[in-house]
Amino acid sequence: MAYWNYAVMEFKRGEELIGDVARYLAHNSPTGTVEVLDADPIPVPASEVPQVDSDAPGPAGVSSDEPPVDGTIDALMTWVNGDPGKAGRALAAEQAKDKPRSTVVKRLAAFLDTE
Secondary structure (H helix, E strand, O other), rough: EEEEEEEEEEEEOOEEEEEEEHHHHHHOOOOOOOOOOOOOOOOOOOHOOOOOOOOOOOOOOOOOOOOOHHHHHHHHHHHHOOOOHHHHHHHHHHHEEEEEEHHHHHEEEHHHHHH
């Protein structure tokens, strides 16, 4: 499952995708979970692909040990990086906020339901 174009989409094992959704999954999925069969005809320049340094502080100086719930959804999902333990911590931290973001809660809950 993945969140794409304001909707949660379910993909079948072995399903081949093309276009923007394929590009999104290839660049935002945990390493080894998506197999790229053909070179991207419109590659993303290396300078535009975010590099994650797990030892560096996260957004707004948050250490990499704590979920960056005050940052963007992409930053939070990058921090989770496909780890169910981190997803559970991120979900708990988001729900503990005064105004939890429903999109984040749904996305993390959906991820944990598929594990």
